[in-house]
Amino acid sequence: MIKTEGLFKSFGKLDVLKDISTEIRQGEVVAVIGPSGCGKSTLLRCMNLLETPTQGHIYFKGEDITAPKTNISNVRQHLGMVFQQFNLFPHMTVLQNVTYAPIKVSKLSSDEAKQLGIELLEKVGLQEKADVYPSRLSGGQKQRVAIARALAMKPDVILFDEPTSALDPEMVQEVLEVMKGLAKTGMTMAIVTHEMGFAREVADRIWFLNEGCLAEDAEPDTFFTNPQCDRAKQFLEKML
Ligand code: ADP
Numbered sequence: 001m002i003k004t005e006g007l008f009k010s011f012g013k014l015d016v017l018k019d020i021s022t023e024i025r026q027g028e029v030v031a032v033i034g035p036s037g038c039g040k041s042t043l044l045r046c047m048n049l050l051e052t053p054t055q056g057h058i059y060f061k062g063e064d065i066t067a068p069k070t071n072i073s074n075v076r077q078h079l080g081m082v083f084q085q086f087n088l089f090p091h092m093t094v095l096q097n098v099t100y101a102p103i104k105v106s107k108l109s110s111d112e113a114k115q116l117g118i119e120l121l122e123k124v125g126l127q128e129k130a131d132v133y134p135s136r137l138s139g140g141q142k143q144r145v146a147i148a149r150a151l152a153m154k155p156d157v158i159l160f161d162e163p164t165s166a167l168d169p170e171m172v173q174e175v176l177e178v179m180k181g182l183a184k185t186g187m188t189m190a191i192v193t194h195e196m197g198f199a200r201e202v203a204d205r206i207w208f209l210n211e212g213c214l215a216e217d218a219e220p221d222t223f224f225t226n227p228q229c230d231r232a233k234q235f236l237e238k239m240l
């Protein structure tokens with residue numbers, strides 16, 4: 001589904017991603033973990049072209065999206081993104097947040113979009129909130145709306161950047177449950193997370209990033225029971 005080949009990203013003199021070559025297969029869930037500042041967000045942002053790689057290639061369904069002729073907005077339609085800070089449109093109701101892109105971009109009629117929106121809000125357990133504004137929602141509810149909004153574009157992949165890090169502890173689980181449900185439906189996902197239990201249970205693979213390098217790319221059981229590099233061992237000792 002997504003493949004990176006010799007991916008580098010620098011900001012000025014700061015080398016943030018160094019020679020990342022890996023892939024996410026269709027239906028796979030990858031948990032991206034590692035210390036703060038190691039490049040996790042930058043890697044996800046490169047994958048949907050919110051950042052331009054300095055060197056290397058990213059292939060999405062076989063197409064080199066780092067090629068100059070790439071239609072970036074077309075790529076982004078197929079690669080959903082969910083952020084730590086939700087990024088909902090504050091002046092739109094919950095339902096409008098979900099139906100905005102399908103109407104504008106996918107050219108659905110407002111009736112079709114509404115039907116889709118209600119279906120998706122049911123899926124994340126928020127159908128009764130369709131007509132309220134985001135300011136009236138809890139953090140967990142906001143994030144579930146953000147997930148419904150990402151799903152509304154029928155993406156091939158969803159990239160999650162620390163989706164539960166801004167939430168009060170009691171709201172983390174409801175968001176993780178929605179993501180677990182999505183994983184079961186076969187959605188391809190890359191999830192930056194500090195929730196180690198969730199990563200171990202739900203992910204098919206763990207990417208451990210350290211100082212911009214993909215230090216480990218392993219199955220969860222292997223990674224959590226027998227991490228190969230010292231930095232991963234130290235990291236896990238602190239997290240578990
Ligand atoms: P992580 O998500 O793992 O915490 P990031 O990918 O956000 O790490 O950041 C990696 C490094 O790149 C950090 O040192 C950060 O300060 C730097 N960085 C990220 N985005 C930018 C930017 N737009 N301009 C300059 N430096 C950046």
Ligand code: MG
Pocket residue numbers: 040041042161162
């Ligand atoms: Mg980050």
